[in-house]
Amino acid sequence: MDAAARDAQGGLEWRVTVQEGASVTVEHEVGVVARAWRWLLACMAMVWSRVVGFAWKVWRIAADDPRKAVHGLKVGLALALVSVFYYTRPLYDGVGGAAMWAVMTVVVVFEYTVGGSVYKCFNRAVATASAGVLALGVHWVASKSGELEPVILSGSLFLLAAAATFSRFIPTVKARFDYGVTIFILTYSLVAVSGYRVDELAALALQRLSTVAIGIFLCLAVCVLIYPVWAGQELHHLTTRNMTKLAAAVEGCVEDYFAEEAARPAQAKSDGYKCVLNSKASEDAQANLARWEPAHGRFGFRHPYSQYAKVGASMRGCAYCLEALSSCAGAEMQAPEHVKRLLRDVCTKVGAQCARVLREASSSVATMTSSRTLDFAVADMNTAVHELQGDMRSLPSMLAVKLAETSLMDTMPLLTVASLLVEISVRIEGVVDAVDSLATLANFKQVDDDDDKKGETEMMKVHPLDEPDTDGASPENQMTRV
Incomplete structure (x- = not known):
């Protein structure tokens, strides 16, 4: 084997003398460790190129529309503000263990546009309040019925969930109150089912409603007052x-x-x-x-x-x-x-x-x-x-x-x-x-009148009076039709 071929293969050549006096060439290929090292370097280069490409795409999205980056900061600010109710002892004692509902409210109702946030906040507030009041009323009626309480609660849950779910197929409800219907079903289910094992159901419902109101208020305040997107x-x-x-x-x-x-x-x-x-x-x-x-x-x-x-x-x-x-x-x-x-x-x-x-x-x-x-x-x-x-x-x-x-x-x-x-x-x-x-x-x-005169002047330039009309009418009639 010549030297060029050996260099291309990257191997070593040994010559061994046998008894007959002839020589035999033995080639030593590149080791497993070297091949594994080259494969690892190739993988690292590929991962790095993909990371750089992804970072460039993220940068282009933020550079093309900085409001998207601002929206992320607004969501972070709203969550940081609402989490104070959970970390501060006086505020936490005021709302009880339901403080996490305020954090969850901000997460689910904060949208990119003001209209989207107002839509979700309104639907969530009305659905939570109506479902909570209705669940308390049904629970009071069921508690007076004795052994029929589970039957009444389950029957009301079945009827209301079926009716609310069917209402989502109505075009007007689907377009404007679809999110509210979902929250209504969720809230009524939680209050009605948990009320069977909870003694102070009214206090629990009031705490959850107050925390939802806190989350809605902070969400709207941040969304409307800080670089709003309409x-x-x-x-x-x-x-x-x-x-x-x-x-x-x-x-x-x-x-x-x-x-x-x-x-x-x-x-x-x-x-x-x-x-x-x-x-x-x-x-x-x-x-x-x-x-x-x-x-x-x-x-x-x-x-x-x-x-x-x-x-x-x-x-x-x-x-x-x-x-x-x-x-x-x-x-x-x-x-x-x-x-x-x-x-x-x-x-x-x-x-x-x-x-x-x-x-x-x-x-x-x-x-x-x-x-x-x-x-x-x-x-x-x-x-x-x-x-x-x-x-x-x-x-x-x-x-x-x-x-x-x-x-x-x-x-x-x-x-x-x-x-x-x-x-x-x-x-x-x-x-x-x-x-x-x-x-x-x-x-x-x-x-203004000046703008009207400019428009008339432009029209006169396009239709000069010395050119005949295409359909045989006089220039004066042409301007009258215009």
Whole structure:
């Protein structure tokens, strides 16, 4: 064996002389200890890389949204404050051995948003009080019945638990009082069952109710007073972000379809509509929690949070059409490039105007103002749609004159995209109507006269008086319709 092979194997070579005078080569491989050491180092490196990767993910979560880190500190502070009742002798003697119920209350009711905490605190307080009072009443009646006391207690527990569990299937109860029903069943079961062996049941129930009240008070104090996170504001920001993403998706879908094959990006820039399609659960949950929040900032006591769900539903209707439009860009059957050029400019214009309307609507919701600029943007979008429809009607004659060798079947994918753009514009008008309803119900403030003049000036720039209207009307009539 040559030296290079020996070095590659990392072994030793011994030569032994035998009786005949010939030499035999004996190789010594690396020992078990060395292989085990290398395996241990590899495992330590793998564990260290995973620890570093996990730490980096945790850091990114805290850096992207510092409120999540603050929420953890708030929970720790609330638990530290409520634990004083357990560690301090005078306070512990005041609430008795039920002080741990205050700690448990903070653990189960402290949520990320104020609405979530208020929802759980209210449900827990009402459920605990009602179940405790009802259990005391049933226990008093059962104690007067003599030997039938276990039967009455068990029968009441069966009936109330069955009725409360069935009520969770009612949509209204499920949405607003599901947690309270669970606490009601738990509290009634504990008080009713333990009351059979406890003499002073009223004192025990009063101690538990007082400790629950202490935990609720500390939880709400920390959640509301220290960097509160309002579910209403989260819902408001989610709606505006979805509108902005939807606007970018409209432009991205049109650009992806009309881009040349060589210049078409591998990853579409129009994935924003997917966030809109997947946000229904978040919108419904935040709208439900926002109803429990007190008035704060620009959000009044009876702010129309349910209208945000309607705005989101109209945006999802638009996003479904965008999903179909995005699939057209990746379809195998495409219209020829020379056919796409016939409607490229007008389709791009429609996409840009649709995106402009969505951005104006997003700005209106974000600033809580009603602006006439949104109406001007809708008028521009409708004008571009009318132009697109006119070009679609004249497309067969254009093919006969310019591209006689092109069949009408080659234009079907292009007509599909154009039809989807028309449908998207109609659904965007639905989004605008939902935003107008939200502005009316939420009393969005009106813009100043200067802002109105700016909007009119912008409209005049878009529709100069020296250009004829597309449908043959005079410029004066066009401005009157707007």
